[in-house]
Amino acid sequence: QTVVTQEPSLTVSPGGTVTLTCASSTGAVTSGSYPNWLQQKPGQAPRALIYSTSNKYSWTPARFSGSLLGGKAALTVSGVQPEDEADYYCLLYYGGGQVWVFGGGTKLTVL
Amino acid sequence: EVQLVESGGGLIQPGRSLRLSCAASGFTFYDYAMYWVRQAPGKGLEWVSGISWNSDSTGYADSVKGRFTISRDNSKNSLYLQMNSLRTEDTAFYYCAKAAGANWYGTGVYNWFDPWGPGTLVTVSS
Numbered sequence: 459q460t461v462v463t464q465e466p467s468l469t470v471s472p473g474g475t476v477t478l479t480c481a482s483s484t485g486a487v488t489s490g491s492y493p494n495w496l497q498q499k500p501g502q503a504p505r506a507l508i509y510s511t512s513n514k515y516s517w518t519p520a521r522f523s524g525s526l527l528g529g530k531a532a533l534t535v536s537g538v539q540p541e542d543e544a545d546y547y548c549l550l551y552y553g554g555g556q557v558w559v560f561g562g563g564t565k566l567t568v569l
Numbered sequence: 570e571v572q573l574v575e576s577g578g579g580l581i582q583p584g585r586s587l588r589l590s591c592a593a594s595g596f597t598f599y600d601y602a603m604y605w606v607r608q609a610p611g612k613g614l615e616w617v618s619g620i621s622w623n624s625d626s627t628g629y630a631d632s633v634k635g636r637f638t639i640s641r642d643n644s645k646n647s648l649y650l651q652m653n654s655l656r657t658e659d660t661a662f663y664y665c666a667k668a669a670g671a672n673w674y675g676t677g678v679y680n681w682f683d684p685w686g687p688g689t690l691v692t693v694s695s
Binding site: 459490491492494496498503504505506509510513515545547549551553556557558559560561562563 | 606613614629664674682687
């Protein structure tokens with residue numbers, strides 16, 4: 459069974475920079491996994507932030523960026539704002555099994 | 570404005586069946602693939618299933634394969650999830666989400682899950 463691993467929790471100070479990562483049990487994450495990042499705030503449905511590794515939506519704040527880093531997908535938030543406190547999920551595609559798999563999520567606390 | 574609204578959730582006994590619906594509006598439904606994603610209360614997201622624009626291609630998570638069936642009716646702008654042989658571990662909020670294009674599987678540059686509906690809660694319990 460394929461497992462996608464994220465940091466369970468991270469804490470960052472307002473104005474700081476934080477990087478969330480997303481690792482695959484099958485090996486290095488590549489652009490062919492079409493990494494997506496989604497944000498979910500309490501009581502709300504998820505909202506997409508990044509698609510296909512590093513592409514942003516029109517609503518994605520400029521402080522969010524996606525990349526591949528050391529064999530993992532990464533989401534960097536530069537100049538963190540209090541409203542960025544949320545759960546963040548990465549999502550990878552596995553072509554061999556034709557399935558999408560979410561990571562377990564990272565709870566980002568802004569303190 | 571693109572809108573997705575799920576319905577059909579509720580309390581159901583283990584072993585029984587339930588069908589969820591997702592009503593779509595604000596976009597040309599038949600042009601896009603669709604997904605179902607679930608989230609157990611207090612837990613993370615789990616991809617459940619995807620279907621292509623014309624229903625020719627579907628995909629399922631191993632946890633639901635053989636028990637759940639995704640379908641769509643483009644004439645009614647509606648997506649469905651037929652859930653059979655329900656288990657207590659199927660208890661979750663079920664969300665539908667719109668794909669970026671016609672296919673549910675990863676391809677090309679544009680692969681995303683957005684927007685999402687508000688979800689419908691399915692509780693499997695005796």
